[in-house]
Amino acid sequence: MNIVSYLVKRFLRFDKEQPFIFLSALLAFSGIALGVMVLIIAMALMNGFDNEFKKKLTVMNYPLTIQPKFFGSVDKTLVESLEKQFPNLAFSPYINSSVLSRHESMMEGGYIFGVDFAREAKVNSIVARGLKKHVPQGFEVMVGKMLIEEYALAQDEKLTYIFTQMEPGGLAVTPKIKRFRAVSMFDSGLSAYDKGFTYTSLDSLQRILNIPPNLYDGMHIYSPNPEEDIHKVAAVLPDSVSIRGWWEDNGNFFAALKMEKMSLFIVLMLIILIAAINIISSLLMTVMNRRSEIALRISLGASKQEVKKIFLILGIVIGILGIATGALLGFIGIWILGTFDIISLPADVYPTSTLPLDLKVSDFFSIISGAFVIVLLSAWYPAKKASEVDVLTVLRNE
Numbered sequence: 001m002n003i004v005s006y007l008v009k010r011f012l013r014f015d016k017e018q019p020f021i022f023l024s025a026l027l028a029f030s031g032i033a034l035g036v037m038v039l040i041i042a043m044a045l046m047n048g049f050d051n052e053f054k055k056k057l058t059v060m061n062y063p064l065t066i067q068p069k070f071f072g073s074v075d076k077t078l079v080e081s082l083e084k085q086f087p088n089l090a091f092s093p094y095i096n097s098s099v100l101s102r103h104e105s106m107m108e109g110g111y112i113f114g115v116d117f118a119r120e121a122k123v124n125s126i127v128a129r130g131l132k133k134h135v136p137q138g139f140e141v142m143v144g145k146m147l148i149e150e151y152a153l154a155q156d157e158k159l160t161y162i163f164t165q166m167e168p169g170g171l172a173v174t175p176k177i178k179r180f181r182a183v184s185m186f187d188s189g190l191s192a193y194d195k196g197f198t199y200t201s202l203d204s205l206q207r208i209l210n211i212p213p214n215l216y217d218g219m220h221i222y223s224p225n226p227e228e229d230i231h232k233v234a235a236v237l238p239d240s241v242s243i244r245g246w247w248e249d250n251g252n253f254f255a256a257l258k259m260e261k262m263s264l265f266i267v268l269m270l271i272i273l274i275a276a277i278n279i280i281s282s283l284l285m286t287v288m289n290r291r292s293e294i295a296l297r298i299s300l301g302a303s304k305q306e307v308k309k310i311f312l313i314l315g316i317v318i319g320i321l322g323i324a325t326g327a328l329l330g331f332i333g334i335w336i337l338g339t340f341d342i343i344s345l346p347a348d349v350y351p352t353s354t355l356p357l358d359l360k361v362s363d364f365f366s367i368i369s370g371a372f373v374i375v376l377l378s379a380w381y382p383a384k385k386a387s388e389v390d391v392l393t394v395l396r397n398e
Contacts, residue, residue, distance in 0.1 A: 024278050024281055024282035024285065025278070025279070025282040025318055027275075027278045028275050028276065028277075028278030028279040028282055028318055028319075028322070029318050029321055029322040029325070030275070030322070031271065031272070031274060031275025031276075031278060031322070032272055032275045032276070032318075032319055032322030032323060032326060032371060032375065033322040033323075033325040033326035033329060034271065034275070034326065035268065035269070035271035035272035035275055035326065035371070036272065036322070036323050036325075036326025036327055036329075036330060036367060036368075036371055037326040037327075037329040037330040037333060038268055038271065038330075039265070039268045039269065039271075039272075039326075039330070039367045039371075040326070040327065040330030040331070040333075040334070040359060040364065040367060041330055041333045041334060041337070041357075042264055042265075042268055043261070043264075043265065043359060043360070043363040043364075043367065044330075044334050044357040044358060044359040044363075045355060045356075045357060046257075046260075046261045046264065047261075047357075047358040047359065047360055047363065048355065048356030048357045048358045049356055050254075050257055050261075051356060051358055052356050053253075053257070054254075056188060056189055056190050057190075057246060057250055057253075058226075058246050060124075060126065060188050060190060060193045060197070061246040061249055061250065062123065062124070062220040062221065062222070062246060063221060063222055063223045063226035063245065063246055064220075064221035064222075064223055064226050064229065064230055064233065064243055064244070064245055064246070065218055065219070065220055065221065065243070065244050065246075066078075066218055066219040066221065066233075066237070066241050066242070066243050067217075067218040067241065067242055067243075067244065068217075068218070068240060068241050068242075069239075069240055069241060069242055073215055073216075073240065073241075074093060074215070074216045074217070074218055074219050074241055075214050075215050075216070076093075076213075076214040076215075076216075077214075078219075078238070078241070079091055079093050079216075079219060081236075082219075082233070082236070085236060086229075086232070086233065089221055089222065089223050089229065089233075090119070090122035090123050090221065090222040091119065091123070091219055091220070091221055092115060092116065092119040092120045092122065092123040092124070092219065092220045092221075092222075093115075093116065093119070093202070093216040093218070093219045093220075094113050094114060094115045094120075094202070094216060094217060094218055094219065094220060095113070095114040095202060095205045095206060095209065095211055095216055095217045096111050096112065096113045096114070096217050096218070097111065097112055097163055097164065097165065097205070097209060098110075098111055098163075098164045099111065099112045099161045099162060099163050099164070099198070100161070100162040101143075101147070101159050101160070101161055101162075101198065102159070102160040102161075102162065103151040103153065103157075103159055103160070104151075106150065106151055108147060108150065108151075108195055108196075109196070110147075110195060110196035110197060110198060111196060111197055111198070112141070112161060112198045112199075112200060112205065113197065113198065113199050113200070113205075114199075114200055114201060114202045114203075114204065114205025114206060115127075115199055115200075115201070115202055116201075116202050117131055117135050117136065117199075117201070120199070120220075122222060123220050123221070123222040124220070124222075126186050126187070126188045127142065127186055127199060129186065129187075130142050130184050130185055130186035130187070131184065133184055134183045134184045135184070136183055136184060136199065136200055136201055137201055138201060138204055139178065139179070139180050139181065139200070139204050140180060140181045140182075140183045140184075140200065140201070141159065141180040141181070141182055141183070141198050141199065141200045142182075142183070142184040142185065142186055142198065142199040142200070143159070143182050143184075143185060143186075143198050144185070144186055144187070144188065144193065144194030144195055144196075144197060144198070145185055145186070145187040145194050146191045146194035146195045147194060147195050147198075148182070148185055150195065153182050155182075155183070156181055156182070156183060157181070157182055158179045158180065158181050158182070159179065159180050159181075159182055160177060160178075160179050161177070161178050161179070161180060161198075162175050162176075162177050163175055163176040163177070163178070163208070163209070165209060176208060176209075178208055180198075180200060186199070221233070221243075226245050226246065226247075227245065227247075230243055230245050265366070265367075269370055269371075269374075272370070272371050272374050273374055275322070276319070276374045276375060276377075276378035277378070279315050279318055279319060279375065279378040279379060279382075280378050280381060280382055282318070283311055283314060283315050283379065283382030283383070283386075284382045284385065286311070286314070286382075287311065287382055287385055287386045304387040305387070307383075307386050307387045308383045308384065308386060308387035309383070310383075310386070311379065311382050311383035311386045312379050312380065312383040314379070315375065315376075315378060315379020315380075315382065315383065316375060316376065316379055318375075319371070319372065319374075319375025319376075319378070319379065320372070320375070322371075322375075323368060323371050323372065323375070326371075327364075327368065334357050334359060337355045337357060338355060338357045342355075343355055
């Protein structure tokens, strides 16, 4: 083992007679370090942006939603019953309708929600922030920032809402039309929701749609662990209603993000694979350059397994040094990008100006494991060729 470690250290030194072998090993080290660093930062960025999207979608889609089935209903009794059984959750019954909002010559489609703002503030943090200045009452609405900018609405200016429900008017039926005063604003950072969602008081929308005060179209639920609580709540619900999680409405979106993350991982892992080719070439050149020395040591009693071990360890040392350096550089890069405002993000989309970064432990170990396997496979072939040196032929010719 002392001979093995001695020769490994010797072969790692710079050789003035064969400088290209050392340069090839240095390129392999640099390539592996660069690949690991880029992979760590890329995975942290992907996870960070995934988390930001989840936060946005969780709020505006709500963690859990209870809706009536074909002939069911969500009523006041159900709300009170669930609040008693699950005091750790927040419940907000709502009424909604698809509408067209109109201001002067401009129109935009969307949904209007009638909510109890005291309850809704506990469920939706975006709405809670919008209520700090004014709480809509009566026929007043809270509208999204993008809609205000599109319509150039002033404070307390009125919007006309055209409902999809019809009402009789003379010899024909006409859609219900009602004007609301825009008194407050919410900003979710997602333009589709800011344009399409409007909030008003529960009683005002019940009056417009002729819905009894104890009946609702559904109920939004806030839960810190919706994947677990959905089963607990579903177990006590009557057969007339159903419950859905926010992830069930956005499954395709997050499946696409997961596929994108996997594709990026595979593509960037190719950087390490390309760098590993330099390990192969460096070790093969070392084997060719040291053939006579290898043959001599085998003839003096060194086993082929020891020779194989020398070059295997040599390749692994180069690879592990590259992996360790890349991991260190990756963590430094994550710290720099997360601490300093190097890349500015649009303030209307993200709550922070710095990049969102989140490196999962599983991703880190996947990167390290994948890189080590590539290094191990790259070192195995040259080590095998070194152990197969024909001693008699080499000693006779060289």
